[in-house]
Amino acid sequence: MILSVDGVEFSYSSRPVLKDIKFEVNRGEFFSILGNNGAGKSTLLKCLNRILKPQTGTILIEKEDLFALSSREVARRLGYVAQRYESTRFTVFDAVLLGRKPHIKWGATARDLEIVRKVLAVLGLEEFSLRYLDELSGGELQKVVIARALAQEPRVLLLDEPTSNLDLKNQFEVLKTVKKAAREQNIAAVVVMHDLNLALRFADKFLLLKNRTVFACGGMEIMTPENIAGVYGVPVAVERLASIPVVVPL
Ligand SMILES: Nc1ncnc2c1ncn2[C@@H]1O[C@H](COP(=O)(O)OP(=O)(O)OP(=O)(O)O)[C@@H](O)[C@H]1O
Numbered sequence: 001m002i003l004s005v006d007g008v009e010f011s012y013s014s015r016p017v018l019k020d021i022k023f024e025v026n027r028g029e030f031f032s033i034l035g036n037n038g039a040g041k042s043t044l045l046k047c048l049n050r051i052l053k054p055q056t057g058t059i060l061i062e063k064e065d066l067f068a069l070s071s072r073e074v075a076r077r078l079g080y081v082a083q084r085y086e087s088t089r090f091t092v093f094d095a096v097l098l099g100r101k102p103h104i105k106w107g108a109t110a111r112d113l114e115i116v117r118k119v120l121a122v123l124g125l126e127e128f129s130l131r132y133l134d135e136l137s138g139g140e141l142q143k144v145v146i147a148r149a150l151a152q153e154p155r156v157l158l159l160d161e162p163t164s165n166l167d168l169k170n171q172f173e174v175l176k177t178v179k180k181a182a183r184e185q186n187i188a189a190v191v192v193m194h195d196l197n198l199a200l201r202f203a204d205k206f207l208l209l210k211n212r213t214v215f216a217c218g219g220m221e222i223m224t225p226e227n228i229a230g231v232y233g234v235p236v237a238v239e240r241l242a243s244i245p246v247v248v249p250l
Contacts, residue, residue, distance in 0.1 A: 002027045002188045008057030017043045023217045025188045030179050032199040033192045035209030041192040045158050049080040075102035079154035081145050083161050087133035092144050099151035119151045138165040159191045175202045196247040
């Protein structure tokens with residue numbers, strides 16, 4: 001187990017958003033967080049990245065209390081891609097190299113540069129290497145911020161709706177890359193998603209959030225029509241098409 005969350009509660013001033021959140025994520029796992037708009041998914045991800053501090057509960061990363069770690073240690077262990085981000089006057093290469101910052105002591109080494117080149121190649125961003133971020137399309141920029149998080153080589157990768165700006169091909173490529181990174185580097189990817197079909201296709205485990213708390217958590221066995229309808233309030237069928245599970249609203 002790489003991440004363990006127990007009894008987490010969070011409120012924005014007096015507005016309670018999360019209560020009694022409990023789940024575990026294992027190494028190598030693609031873990032999808034699902035739920036309606038406003039269910040608290042982004043808030044939960046921010047608690048996992050220590051941007052927000054839960055009022056109660058514990059979050060352990062590799063058995064250590066997340067809130068007892070130094071900022072540098074957090075940056076080494078956790079990679080985070082927010083739902084919204086701004087483009088800056090960096091080149092794509094430099095922006096991805098920034099992901100290596102928690103590992104760099106004096107200056108970037110040949111290994112750091114190699115990692116950046118590799119990640120850019122995997123995500124098909126090589127040709128954009130020297131372009132400035134503010135000259136990219138929304139989807140290209142989204143791939144760059146994911147590339148930066150992958151270059152960081154974190155133990156846990158936290159992604160908030162990583163495919164929201166991507167076309168069909170890029171949605172698949174990005175999620176495939178994340179899944180491969182989880183498997184090959186034996187890290188965990190915790191991904192907030194809206195597209196149930198993409199979640200079914202790529203995730204190993206699912207956390208369904210409803211009414212501020214965990215509605216269900218587990219593998220494919222919890223993605224039943226009853227649970228999905230219970231969370232989203234829409235009747236659905238879960239079918240297999242070319243042996244791929246798909247959710248169809250009825
Ligand atoms: N900074 C904030 N201050 C006060 N309330 C907030 C703040 N950020 C979010 N909220 C509220 O907390 C609740 C959960 O928000 P959150 O962004 O975590 O939901 P979400 O599940 O990620 O939603 P979405 O799917 O729409 O992105 C919402 O009711 C939202 O209005």
